[in-house]
Amino acid sequence: MTGAAIIIGAGDATGGAIAAAFARDGLTAVPVRRNADALAPLAERILAAGHACVPIGTDARDEAKMVALFDRVEADIGPVEVAVFNIGANSPMSILEETERRYRKIWELCALGGFLMGREAARRMVPRGRGTILFTGATAAVRGGAGFAAFAGGKHALRALAQSMARELGPRGLHVGHVVIAGAIDTEFIRSQFPERYARKAEAGILDPDHIAANYVMLHHQPRDAWTHELDLRPWVEPF
Template sequence: MSKGVALIIGAGDAIGSAIARKFAASGLTVCAARRNPEKLEPLMEELRVKSHPAHAYQLDARKEEQVIDLYRRIEEEVGELEVVVFNIGANVPMGILETDSRKFFKIWEMACFAGFLCGREAARYMSARKRGTILFTGATASVRGNAGFAAFASAKHGLRALAQSMARELGPQNIHVAHVVIDAAVDTAWINENFPDAAALKEKDGIVDPNDLADNYVMLHQQPANSWTFELDVRPWMERW
């Protein structure tokens, strides 16, 4: 049994993997979940080479039965959940006239409903022990709806409201719930492929480095209860806000 587990839901190649590395370095066993678990193998190998215990799981976080089963398996087979990070994005731009009900619902399922399922199951285990950290990844759309992002903004606003309610309910039980607003472009493959000036911006610290961003998640988990942060805004110095 592990001394503690950090579960990263939505462990993508950039932010999610960076968060996993940082929690592994802090001494927690990493459990990483995404819909295509074979894409986690490079991260798993990297962590194991460094003698960090790590496990990869397949998960569609919109499916209640899968979420419940994953948490049960981790608690029974790996260790007690100390940190759960919900990092699913669903950032799909589309004009309101092109947004049919199916697309809207799918984005809401991924970015909001899945957060409810994952947050609730984390609370089930953590409330029994009176300790734990639940972290939700937000975006600019969490606090400001932009043209062409009605579905995404509504889902991210909902996720933020969920996090606020959970923080107020679970804080007295010694469970730290926090919401991280990433109000900027992040250094990902998609950004590098679609923004010609990405390299120049990185040289000027104009794009968020996933590794530096991930330090904030570990910091939030390690905060003393007398100084908890609920919402943390992250952006480069040059970003407008």
């Protein structure tokens, strides 16, 4: 049985690129999102390239479903060697208009789902003494911006989770990393909604999903004596 790479939040851009990158690297990609049908184009591209892919639709905020996901992968595909949490919830709202329901949902997407994935991955990896767990962060994980109280709160929580897990699980052979993605990513959303930012693609002013994904694979292959915990990825035009 080949090893598996579970990518929670395998969307059409970064998450899909991460799944494809780990498939090229020799693992069976297991892209995950709530709508299984939405994963079909990604799975077809990976399979057409001659790599292994098993798309699964499930809700990362549901504890029972996350347990079942990891059980299924371990039983039917292979040991989980890599687990990536890539769910995004970047949605601005003034604190004056923010609602409890919306704040809770964003927290569930950013933080609760990350906890459930991280815990289930760790439970399978610790007995083997190996494995990579990576969390996708954002500038909001280190600096809360105006109008992003919910998103910043969720991403701060995810970063704290990654730090805590790294300190506990590093001595047990698991590499836990947090990747800060700062800047616009080459997506249809950016192209259509922010054409002035998308115009900077020609000068490498926005992030390429494939280049982001290559860094996740790099983190997985780092030797234990030189692990990176937090990696900051930003185009040269993005200010610090």
